[in-house]
Every structure is written in structure tokens, then in C-alpha cells.
Amino acid sequence: MDKSGNKKFLSGFIIPDDRWFLLPYYLVVFFIILTLMYYCGWVYDLISDQCRDDTSYPIAILKIQECYMISIRGKKAIVTGGAMGIGLATAKRLLSEGCDVAIWDVNAEALKNAEKELKSHGHGKIYTYQCDVTDNKAVLKTVRKSIEDLRRIDILINNAGIERHGRFCDKPVSEWELVIDVNLKSIFYTTHAILPHMYERNSGYIINISSAAGIIGAANLTAYCATKWAVWGFTESLRYEVIMDEKDIQLTSVHPHYLKEGLFAGGHLNWFGDILLPRLKSHDVVAKAIVNKAIKKKRNTVKIPITLQIGSICRGLLPDSLLMYLGAKWFGLGKAMNDWVGYKK
Ligand SMILES: NC(=O)c1ccc[n+]([C@@H]2O[C@H](COP(=O)([O-])OP(=O)(O)OC[C@H]3O[C@@H](n4cnc5c(N)ncnc54)[C@H](O)[C@@H]3O)[C@@H](O)[C@H]2O)c1
Numbered sequence: 001m002d003k004s005g006n007k008k009f010l011s012g013f014i015i016p017d018d019r020w021f022l023l024p025y026y027l028v029v030f031f032i033i034l035t036l037m038y039y040c041g042w043v044y045d046l047i048s049d050q051c052r053d054d055t056s057y058p059i060a061i062l063k064i065q066e067c068y069m070i071s072i073r074g075k076k077a078i079v080t081g082g083a084m085g086i087g088l089a090t091a092k093r094l095l096s097e098g099c100d101v102a103i104w105d106v107n108a109e110a111l112k113n114a115e116k117e118l119k120s121h122g123h124g125k126i127y128t129y130q131c132d133v134t135d136n137k138a139v140l141k142t143v144r145k146s147i148e149d150l151r152r153i154d155i156l157i158n159n160a161g162i163e164r165h166g167r168f169c170d171k172p173v174s175e176w177e178l179v180i181d182v183n184l185k186s187i188f189y190t191t192h193a194i195l196p197h198m199y200e201r202n203s204g205y206i207i208n209i210s211s212a213a214g215i216i217g218a219a220n221l222t223a224y225c226a227t228k229w230a231v232w233g234f235t236e237s238l239r240y241e242v243i244m245d246e247k248d249i250q251l252t253s254v255h256p257h258y259l260k261e262g263l264f265a266g267g268h269l270n271w272f273g274d275i276l277l278p279r280l281k282s283h284d285v286v287a288k289a290i291v292n293k294a295i296k297k298k299r300n301t302v303k304i305p306i307t308l309q310i311g312s313i314c315r316g317l318l319p320d321s322l323l324m325y326l327g328a329k330w331f332g333l334g335k336a337m338n339d340w341v342g343y344k345k
Contacts, residue, residue, distance in 0.1 A: 081160030095122030270332030
């Protein structure tokens with residue numbers, strides 16, 4: 001090819017000679033590719049921040065967003081199951097933001113330890129109440145006491161939860177009844193008692209802690225998954241009521257994947273599932289999402305890590321039989337609890 005032919009080939013390859021009018025089109029494609037690359041990096045950074053133990057990446061874009069988020073200083077919050085794990089981490093974050101926090105828990109000893117730990121934390125006031133959230137009378141009494149102390153309730157975080165796993169038919173009825181009472185009925189009791197109070201003031205946040213297991217089923221976790229799916233359905237249905245009543249009350253369901261520590265320590269998917277859906281590194285990752293995404297950004301559902309969204313998309317797009325096959329064979333949902341150690345770790 002001669003010199004001019006070469007030049008012609010190159011200019012024709014990049015933009016055909018007679019098609020300069022396509023330049024805006026090429027520019028748009030270029031910007032789409034740049035945006036995709038940017039979001040891939042953003043998702044990677046976000047997952048690293050949530051799931052890796054060793055490094056916490058400085059994510060400039062998220063930091064900038066955080067600066068613009070609303071302040072919740074002075075808000076009054078209740079956190080059920082707040083003496084340990086995600087509840088305790090959330091109470092810490094709320095106190096640091098300047099909220100007054102009431103933590104409810106059934107475990108008196110854990111409550112005492114939490115009170116000591118939280119006293120030196122943040123600027124807000126801390127109140128502790130021993131309360132079994134499966135007992136409606138106790139819930140009503142503790143709501144009254146909390147309103148007396150806090151003066152009002154702006155934020156309710158329904159976090160108390162337990163897990164019981166094992167083959168469905170091997171478990172006694174009493175065990176799955178307990179899971180339903182703690183993980184689901186308790187949310188009905190607290191919300192039933194506190195929502196009218198928020199309606200009166202036309203403001204409030206109710207954050208219900210569901211789970212990744214509230215989006216994707218898993219073998220040997222039947223009662224737990226059932227309650228967490230129900231929490232999602234309850235939150236969404238109640239949100240419709242609030243929207244129809246034109247009330248400024250935010251209802252959010254939070255769906256964390258397995259954490260490496262605490263209640264689900266040892267639980268994991270297989271190697272492929274773990275790449276796609278890495279386990280979360282600490283309770284604080286969930287606490288941060290509750291405060292920043294559910295409360296400050298008023299998101300309706302918060303899925304952590306962000307790749308959990310792929311589960312929802314696959315459910316909508318794939319035939320059910322293929323979804324089951326992929327879940328069992330490729331992601332390890334059939335054996336996710338085999339190496340579970342929980343708090344024994
Ligand atoms: N840890 C995880 O990997 C994970 C993942 C997804 C969702 N979740 C959900 O997050 C929530 C918190 O889990 P966690 O990991 O912090 O668990 P956790 O066991 O560390 O803490 C739960 C707290 O709830 C309290 N509690 C239990 N039964 C209660 C009752 N009847 N009345 C009052 N308090 C009660 C416990 O005493 C404890 O302090 C739960 O709803 C759980 O299902 C946890």
C-alpha cells in the first residue's frame with residue numbers, strides 16, 4: 001500500500017472520509033465507554049471497602065458525596081438488638097452523628113457492656129432498656145419509656161434478629177416459631193406502636209434489617225430466609241400505605257450479605273459465589289450503610305455489597321430452573337452453612 005493509501009486507510013478506519021457528520025456519535029460512544037470504565041472502578045472500590053480486611057480504599061467520589069449528605073444531629077433513635085453486632089455498630093455511628101440513642105436488647109449482660117462502651121462515644125445521649133421484642137406488652141412498655149426519655153422518636157431501627165439453621169424437617173416446630181417471633185413478629189409490634197407517633201409528626205424513618213437471604217433462598221436456612229423475605233414484603237407494602245397517605249416517613253429494608261464476623265461467621269458461598277458476592281468485613285460496614293444510605297440518602301432498599309443487585313436482576317431475567325441450577329452448582333447456595341461457626345469463632 002502506498003503512502004497515500006495508508007493515510008486513506010487510517011483516516012477511513014477512524015472516521016470514514018465522507019462521514020464527519022458522525023463525529024458526535026463517536027464522541028457519545030467514547031463517553032459511554034469512559035463512564036462504564038469509571039463505574040467498574042467505582043464498584044471495585046466500593047466492594048474493596050466493604051469486603052476486604054486489609055485495605056480500606058480512599059474512595060474520593062464517596063467522600064465527596066458524604067460531605068453533601070444531610071445532617072441528622074439531634075435526631076432521636078431506637079435500635080432493637082442494639083447490645084451487639086450490627087445494632088451496636090449502628091448505635092456508635094448514630095451517637096457520632098450527634099443523635100440520642102435508645103438501645104433495646106434482651107441480653108442484660110451485653111446491654112451493660114454496650115452501655116459502658118457507648119458512654120464514651122460521640123456527642124449524643126445513650127439510654128438502655130432490657131426488652132424482649134417478641135413480647136408485645138414489653139414492647140409497648142418500652143416504647144412509652146423511650147418516648148418519656150427521648151421526648152420523641154425520629155428513627156426506629158428494627159435490627160434484633162436470630163438465626164437457626166439445619167434441615168427443615170429435623171428442626172422442632174418451637175425453633176422456627178422462635179425465629180418468626182424474633183425476626184418478623186417483633187417488627188410488627190414495634191412498628192405498630194411507633195408508626196402512629198411518626199404519623200402525628202409527619203416525619204420519621206423506619207429501617208428494617210432483612211438480609212441477602214431475604215432476596216436469595218439458601219438450603220438449611222428455611223425459617224430465617226422466610227422471615228427475611230417477609231421483612232422485605234412488609235416494608236414495601238407499608239411504604240405504599242405511607243405514600244398513599246402522603247406522609248413524609250421513610251421506610252427502608254437493608255439486605256446485608258454474610259459477615260465474616262459474628263452471627264454468620266464461617267458461612268460462605270463456594271469460590272465462584274464468593275468472588276461475585278464477597279462477604280462483608282465487619283458490622284460497621286452495615287452500620288455505615290444504614291446511616292449513610294438508608295437514613296441520609298433515604299434509599300428504599302439497601303443491598304450490601306452492591307453486587308447483590310445481580311441476584312435480583314437474575315431472578316427477573318432467568319428461568320427459575322436455571323436460577324436454581326446456578327444457585328446450587330455455581331454459587332454454593334446448597335452448602336452455604338456447612339462451615340458455620342457463628343460467635344464461637
Ligand atoms: N451477621 C450477619 O452476617 C447478618 C447478615 C445479614 C443480616 N443480618 C441481620 O442483622 C441483624 C443483626 O444481626 P447481628 O449480626 O448483629 O446479630 P447479633 O447476634 O450480633 O446481634 C443481635 C442482637 O439482637 C439481640 N436479640 C436477640 N433476640 C432478641 C429479642 N428477643 N429481643 C431483643 N433483642 C434480641 C441479641 O441479644 C443481640 O444483641 C439481624 O436481624 C440479622 O438477621 C445479619
